[in-house]
Amino acid sequence: MTASAPAPDYAWIEQLPKVSLHDHLDGGVHPQTIVDIAAEIGHALPAQNADDLKAWFEDNANSRSLASYLETFKHTLAVMQRREDLVRIAGEHALELAFDGVLYGEVRWAPELHTAGGLSMEEAVEAVAEGFAQGAAMASQRLRKPVMVRQILCAMRQNNNSLAVAQLAVANRALGVVGFDIAGPEKEFSLQNHREALDYATQHFLPVTLHAGEAASLDSIQEAVIDGRALRLGHGVQITDDITITTLGEANPEAVTEDVDADQEVMKLGNLAAWIKDRQITLEICPCSNLQTDAAALLTDIGRLPLEQQKRARDYASHPVAMLYRSGFAVTISPDNRLMSSTSVTTEFIKLHENFGFDWPDFFQLTLNAVDGSFMPVDQKHSLRGILQDYYSTFAQAQEDLPEESA
Template sequence: MSAQVVTPLFDISYDVGWIAALPKVCLHDHLDGAVRPETLIELAADIGHELPASDPASLERWFVESADSRSLERYLETFEHTVAVMQTASALTRVAKEYVLDAAADGIVYGEVRWAPEQHVRAGLDLDSVIEAVARGILLGEEAAADRGSTITVRQILCAMRQNNRSLDIAEAAVRHRDRGIVGFDLAGPEKGFPPTAHRDALDYCARHFLPVTLHAGEADGVASIREAVVDGRCLRLGHGVRILEDLTRRDRDADLADNVSRLPSSRDISLVPASSLYEMGEVASWVRDRRIVLEVCPCSNVQTDAAPRVGEVGTAQGTEDSPNHWARTYREHPVELLRGLEFAVTINPDNRLMSRTSMTHEFLKLAEEFGYEREDFFEITMTAANATFLPLKEQDEIVDRVVAGYSDSPVVG
């Protein structure tokens, strides 16, 4: 399988080769956040849309710098440019095809890419037309990847925007186009002020038609938002979900040990100081962990948007969103290792490749560099993702087999 080396957000000295070769399962990746800069420039020129930069390198830099704002709202503003050029069937097909090829080059053997059809009807297309265009691009991408020697399967999750009133339309379209590779439904956009209860009809429709649901929650809002996603949304997975850690209270007698959790070099070392002995867990966190509701964690994106609590602040009186030290500002401060130590069902994902200048390989690379992750760690994370896909069981088993076979074939470190 070919490997694409993606320009990292940080200086990296860790060997990328064996990580790039690992088979990966990606559950949280936005189509409109993964447009190639070169494609964006060409499509913008076709429709006369003005971009903030005219060459690929400068444009990519603009996206990363703009998205690195410590604000989800500012982060989301960057999508105006990508969405603007994705308003024709040909553009949607091209972007979808290129997405699949880039995912295959990233080592992904199975991916669920999400996007919001309602954002792509400005030029006169209807929901059915935009869904068919993306489905066509995905199929072309899978075929082109196969011609290049890569086996990849990509399915779609359709998003409805929380701030709009088209969620029932999107849910109905998702069910209507299941035969075009749609496997799930999501609510995206601003969390605060737009609860799942405002989209009850859509969520009820998904439940009646047994369409799996994953909801963005615990990214731009806290534990109450996660509770709503689980109770009112009946979600099987949480998009991000990292603020579930705000439902923890640190045991004072173990404060010194808790401070050291973020400095443990690997996931195996965290077992030497069991995280469960350091924290009291609230009912929402307990439910999410015990029911194995999967967290679609996106570390690079979380660091950009102040979405993840800094691991050293988790469970403390200072650990509130109003505290200046509350948010993880570096990959090292991200609580992904603590979440795994607490036995949450953690998966790793890019979220938006363009805005965060990342990929599955880059996220894995940072985990190796910052926390000493090795093959068994990546295998565990990938198997969690493989068993959390929205595929029917038989197809899910095929993805699991593909991951196992890929690990057997991939080179051993050293």
């Protein structure tokens, strides 16, 4: 028998300090926690133990449909209606971030979906804040891993509570609320229905990130940045629909010389894509999730075929994340839903390394992009940048000091 090759050692990626900007609280509940709470409240589950339940979530999330993907959340939301359960789940989520190497994380959730058990939205926000504080304290004391967790409050596009959620977010900055989001079905429900909430957030200087360019294309993205005044795009991956691949001879004939190939392929950005790139509007890219929901176009089709003929990315290597990053967009990497997508920032980094050859300078830049796009105060950004620069400087020096055969 031929001995199998040893598994790659990715401890260095696991240990990298990270920043996560697109992390759903109800998409990251531990399976055992769901089993425990469901037994207490009498909620029927599709599987009776944590391992089988985890597998069920992964199988049902791999639907190639955002609508079907979102159906899995009925079980996580069911166990997040009591105060003590929100405290527990938020605490566990903060610990999960620490295990993932995340130094700073913005975790989003929709308070309006957690009132079925009698909690007010205000009480739900207080419970989540308490849980994050407990989890961060435990991570620091027991794991010696610092983590700062902040809340982004989501309103749902299909509901009529967005103004109340925006007001709740503004009123609870002292509890660690740093931003406002509108999630839910992009195609069916316009942001025009939530203008009052978006105006309120703007008037009170509350940063906004909006789900756009995940289940819908350029109209959704344009609406988010113009009408929604979004500083970040939740996913935004369908900005590739505004990219054309052409030749240098067609794009810039004057650049063609004897030494320059006129048939060399170049990327041409439409007005919206150029605006997103030039203003460095942050893209919260979640590759594993995008593959499950058919959010991303097939890399080799982008810009070469009409939109209606472009196939969807089916594996990591065909996702356009590397193209967007290497083209200068403000790409950040997040897990979206840790449970449904069976992922983490570490997992995404490993897949970027395996499929696109990303190395530590790329992870450093991606993390700096996340710091720049975060909703933390600028002084905290400077401090975190310093921590990252010190870490990567030491890391880079260690790589130089390795023997040549080891490096």
